[in-house]
Amino acid sequence: MCKKLCWIVSIICCIIGILIYSLNAATQKTPAFPHITIEKLMSTQEFKDCGLQKLSETELDKLSKWVFSNFKYAPSLAAGPKAGEKVSVIAPSVSTSMKAREIRLEMRWLEVPPKQSDYVLVVVRSELYNPLMPSYDSFGKLKEDAEMQLNISGSNYHIYIYWLHDTLEVSQLKHISMKANNY
Numbered sequence: 619m620c621k622k623l624c625w626i627v628s629i630i631c632c633i634i635g636i637l638i639y640s641l642n643a644a645t646q647k648t649p650a651f652p653h654i655t656i657e658k659l660m661s662t663q664e665f666k667d668c669g670l671q672k673l674s675e676t677e678l679d680k681l682s683k684w685v686f687s688n689f690k691y692a693p694s695l696a697a698g699p700k701a702g703e704k705v706s707v708i709a710p711s712v713s714t715s716m717k718a719r720e721i722r723l724e725m726r727w728l729e730v731p732p733k734q735s736d737y738v739l740v741v742v743r744s745e746l747y748n749p750l751m752p753s754y755d756s757f758g759k760l761k762e763d764a765e766m767q768l769n770i771s772g773s774n775y776h777i778y779i780y781w782l783h784d785t786l787e788v789s790q791l792k793h794i795s796m797k798a799n800n801y
Contacts, residue, residue, distance in 0.1 A: 657682075660701055698779035698792055701726035704735040706782065708761050711769035713798065714741040721777065732757045738780040738788055740764050743772030743798055750778055752790040760788050774798055 657665050657678070665671060673681065699705055705727045709718035718741040722729060727739065738760065742749060744767045754760040760780065767776075776795045780788040 664701070699725070699727055699737045702728065703737065704728045704730040705737040705739045706730060706732040706735045706757070708738060708740045708764045710742065710765045710767070714743060714769050714775070717741045717775055717777070732782060732786065736782055737791075738778075738782050740776075740778040740780065742767040742776050742778075743769045743774065744776055745773055747795075748793065749776055750790070750793075754780075754788045757782065757786045757788060772798065 657670070660668075660670075670678065670681075705722070707718050707722065707729050709715040718739055721727075721739065721741070727737075732738070738757065740750065740760065742764050746767075749767050750760070750763055754763070774795045775798050776793065778790060779792040780790050782788055
């Protein structure tokens with residue numbers, strides 16, 4: 619069963635890789651994030667089960683560059699939760715919800731209620747440089763502050779990863795921002 623699953627995952631990764639490579643070749647792009655490894659998006663067990671630990675460092679590096687050539691968020695958020703980990707999501711508007719979903723899918727995070735997660739993914743829109751605080755006394759205060767941002771018309775997306783303590787206090791792990799494209 620495990621070997622079949624590994625082969626299926628390997629085949630799917632190859633197909634996705636071929637598609638990404640084809641798109642890359644068609645647009646003549648170079649890999650956007652050559653410093654990220656494929657190991658960061660897999661659990662240690664998945665990495666071992668699929669046999670990737672058998673690759674040399676050079677082979678693994680080449681595979682990583684190839685796979686990540688068109689990923690948007692993986693390089694910036696690699697310090698946060700690994701693939702398959704549970705995150706709570708705060709995204710107060712339609713556009714921030716769509717962005718949060720896009721990030722969650724790319725990073726392979728599972729969305730769960732706050733009491734079941736160790737991390738919080740927060741996506742807000744704002745004109746400010748750093749609209750949210752580095753820590754909050756509670757998940758509720760973080761959510762309240764996120765809802766107070768200009769989430770519909772803010773010119774920048776701000777993507778935060780917070781560590782959610784057992785007491786539901788939160789501490790910022792990562793913050794990135796990018797221009798919001800208004801559709």
